Amino acid sequence: MGDKLGPVLWQLPPRFKADEKRLEALLVQSSTRPRPSRDEVGKFKVKSGKSAMLAFEFRDPSWFDGSIYQVLRKYNAALVIAESGGHWPCEEVITADFTYIRFHGEGGSYATSYTADELKIWAKKIKKWQKAGIDVYAYFNNDVGGFAVDNAKMLIDLIR
Structure with a gap:
């Protein structure tokens, strides 16, 4: 995918308990992959020597721990902020020079739209x-319900 590649999402299932050694082994293996970065006009280009952008969405609460955050920071990997109205565990911790937010909908239902007020809160955080x-x-x-596109457009407008 070359210069088009953004973060790669690793979503771990709810029954997969925290394993710091296994996480670090994966990150060590991934650190040899090229990582895209933005140039001065906002387009992506690949910088050699940088690792691929990895984002981890943990669904078991045992992963939300300072030692796990340290490993993610060491390899500049992002802890996914999984907004699901409390359905999935979520902490707004930045562990890399990028962050990855997944909007799952109220209660993780994948069937609801976000209100302007809800997205204003996120726009403020993003800014x-x-x-x-x-x-x-x-x-x-x-x-x-097909709300994702309209919600994304609204969030973009609120950020601008």
Whole structure:
């Protein structure tokens, strides 16, 4: 995918308990892959010597721990912020020079739309992270009502 590759998502199942050694082994193996970065006009290019952008969505609460965050930071890998109205565990911890937000919908139902007020809260957070130099990747899950596209457009407008 060359210069088009953004973060690669690793979503671990709810029954997969934290394993710091296994996580670090995966990150060591991945650190040899080229990592894209933005050039001065915002287009992606590949910088040699940088690892691929990896984002981890943990669904077992045991992963939400300072020692896991340290491993992620060591390899510049992102802890996914999984917004699901409390259905999945979620902590807004930045562990890399980018963050990855997944909007799953209220209760993780994949069937609801976000309100403007809900997205305003996220827009404020995203602006803060961007101001701090954090690249933000935000994804809305495809949903049965087709709300994802409208929600994404609304969030973009709120960030601008």
